[in-house]
Amino acid sequence: MLEPIMYEGGVYKHNHLVELVEDLGGYILQTNIMQTEIVIIMLVPMNDIHLVENMTKKLLGVLTRAPLSGTEIAVVAPTLAYHHLPHPDCDIAEFLRRKGAKTNMIGLARGVGARVCQISGHERSLINEHDVAVYILGNFKHCIVENKPKILEGIEIPVVVTGAPEIDVEEIPMADAYVGNLGRIAHRMRKGPEMWAMDEAVDVVGEILDKERNELSKDPLCVMPPRVKKEIEDQIPEIADVLSPLPVTLKLKGMRVKLDYDEFHKRIENISFVEGVKLKDIAYIKKGLLKDYILIEIKPKSETGFVI
Amino acid sequence: MEEYEKIIVESDEETGADVYNRVIIDVLSDLALGRVLEKVRAYIDVKEPVFIFVALRRFGLPSIRLSDFAEVDMGDYGKNEVTINLLKESYIPQLLNKLWERYGKGNIDHSERSMIIVHTPDYFTEVDFLREMVIDEKIAQINDRIMDAMLRIIPEGFRVRYHQLTEEYVLFVASEDPIKQEWKDKAFSIRNGLVKGGKDNA
Numbered sequence: 001m002l003e004p005i006m007y008e009g010g011v012y013k014h015n016h017l018v019e020l021v022e023d024l025g026g027y028i029l030q031t032n033i034m035q036t037e038i039v040i041i042m043l044v045p046m047n048d049i050h051l052v053e054n055m056t057k058k059l060l061g062v063l064t065r066a067p068l069s070g071t072e073i074a075v076v077a078p079t080l081a082y083h084h085l086p087h088p089d090c091d092i093a094e095f096l097r098r099k100g101a102k103t104n105m106i107g108l109a110r111g112v113g114a115r116v117c118q119i120s121g122h123e124r125s126l127i128n129e130h131d132v133a134v135y136i137l138g139n140f141k142h143c144i145v146e147n148k149p150k151i152l153e154g155i156e157i158p159v160v161v162t163g164a165p166e167i168d169v170e171e172i173p174m175a176d177a178y179v180g181n182l183g184r185i186a187h188r189m190r191k192g193p194e195m196w197a198m199d200e201a202v203d204v205v206g207e208i209l210d211k212e213r214n215e216l217s218k219d220p221l222c223v224m225p226p227r228v229k230k231e232i233e234d235q236i237p238e239i240a241d242v243l244s245p246l247p248v249t250l251k252l253k254g255m256r257v258k259l260d261y262d263e264f265h266k267r268i269e270n271i272s273f274v275e276g277v278k279l280k281d282i283a284y285i286k287k288g289l290l291k292d293y294i295l296i297e298i299k300p301k302s303e304t305g306f307v308i
Numbered sequence: 309m310e311e312y313e314k315i316i317v318e319s320d321e322e323t324g325a326d327v328y329n330r331v332i333i334d335v336l337s338d339l340a341l342g343r344v345l346e347k348v349r350a351y352i353d354v355k356e357p358v359f360i361f362v363a364l365r366r367f368g369l370p371s372i373r374l375s376d377f378a379e380v381d382m383g384d385y386g387k388n389e390v391t392i393n394l395l396k397e398s399y400i401p402q403l404l405n406k407l408w409e410r411y412g413k414g415n416i417d418h419s420e421r422s423m424i425i426v427h428t429p430d431y432f433t434e435v436d437f438l439r440e441m442v443i444d445e446k447i448a449q450i451n452d453r454i455m456d457a458m459l460r461i462i463p464e465g466f467r468v469r470y471h472q473l474t475e476e477y478v479l480f481v482a483s484e485d486p487i488k489q490e491w492k493d494k495a496f497s498i499r500n501g502l503v504k505g506g507k508d509n510a
Binding site for chain 1: 319320321323324327328330331334335338352354355357460463464465466467484485
């Protein structure tokens with residue numbers, strides 16, 4: 001079992017930590033270097049965490065659990081107008097990213113209004129490509145409970161809704177969780193209650209993902225997504241030239257590879273593992289809706305009959 | 309005491325009203341309109357749905373004319389020109405734009421920092437015109453900012469709008485359905501209360 005962890009510290013000698021994690025059989029998911037500081041998000045075998053903790057102490061860094069690592073979360077706003085951006089949408093997305101998630105902000109074309117709000121099939125499919133959708137809605141209960149569920153229709157992934165009033169989640173059809181005190185505001189969220197509300201939103205998303213991971217462990221994937229990521233990085237050198245953030249974005253059940261589908265999908269399908277299987281045998285490789293990137297969905301054990 | 313409150317938001321939902329109060333404060337301070345609007349009243353009914361915004365305005369700054377910051381005279385005897393001796397430099401860009409538009413770039417001589425010479429055969433009449441020329445209209449800028457604030461405050465989906473913008477007040481009714489007369493009447497009654505209250509206090 002691998003534990004998602006975030007290391008924050010100085011750049012100096014951070015390669016010692018990277019090597020240790022790789023030696024332990026863990027995976028480095030993301031490294032962000034900001035001048036002299038570095039943030040590393042990684043998966044470490046649970047039994048060996050104390051070794052990583054010791055190394056962190058030696059390097060004077062800080063280790064925290066990052067429950068959202070290896071997930072792609074859609075932050076959905078009724079539109080991308082100044083009514084919703086940069087506050088509160090970017091603030092919430094930032095909090096999700098701090099816990100290791102990769103967020104994509106999605107503004108609906110016609111998500112505004114009460115009676116008139118709607119979501120298109122394309123937008124629905126785009127949101128369904130993620131692990132969790134966080135809908136950032138407004139200040140009025142009537143609007144959230146009566147009108148906005150229209151834009152939650154057809155979403156097959158777990159949905160977290162945020163808004164200003166306190167609402168029981170049972171009252172919102174099709175929502176899996178609701179977080180209050182996060183309504184439509186026009187200032188940066190930095191006061192205590194606002195920060196707590198954002199922390200709560202992150203916790204709620206974390207709980208949902210833990211539940212999903214639990215479900216997944218009953219019928220595990222036939223290969224772990226981080227391993228596929230490593231193989232892609234080793235076998236497709238072009239991935240190193242991709243400038244998008246996180247060229248291989250991990251998801252719970254697969255990943256998004258930020259290479260053009262038409263040009264690269266054959267090579268991705270033929271990625272080989274030492275066990276003698278090819279990626280096309282153990283995963284569905286599809287064209288994603290986001291910029292024609294490649295979407296990999298790993299098959300569960302029940303489908304292939306083996307785990308590598 | 310309620311009539312002395314600067315911003316009051318009325319709605320069936322208390323939380324929604326409180327948050328909207330904060331949105332209005334944020335937007336008005338972002339656009340530096342805090343001192344332009346004296347009192348603000350908003351009414352929101354999400355069931356209808358309708359959003360009503362009424363604000364009482366303070367009297368704004370007068371327009372800036374050329375004679376406010378420059379001495380305008382005819383040129384020396386025998387010369388077809390008007391001289392503008394600038395006492396303040398802050399309005400030069402707006403002034404030059406207006407002069408170029410009216411007389412053409414070739415007829416404007418700005419070789420000295422604080423002196424502009426306008427070559428025109430009608431210098432006799434143009435002197436008076438130039439003295440009264442409006443260079444900077446503060447009120448137009450403030451009106452633009454008020455409209456910007458309105459669009460930021462009202463819910464985004466409410467695209468059917470009715471508004472009145474006068475020197476005394478701002479009135480906005482917005483909804484996603486055609487505006488009903490009863491909503492307008494409600495807005496007018498809020499406006500009348502504010503305008504009357506404002507006069508009583510004065």
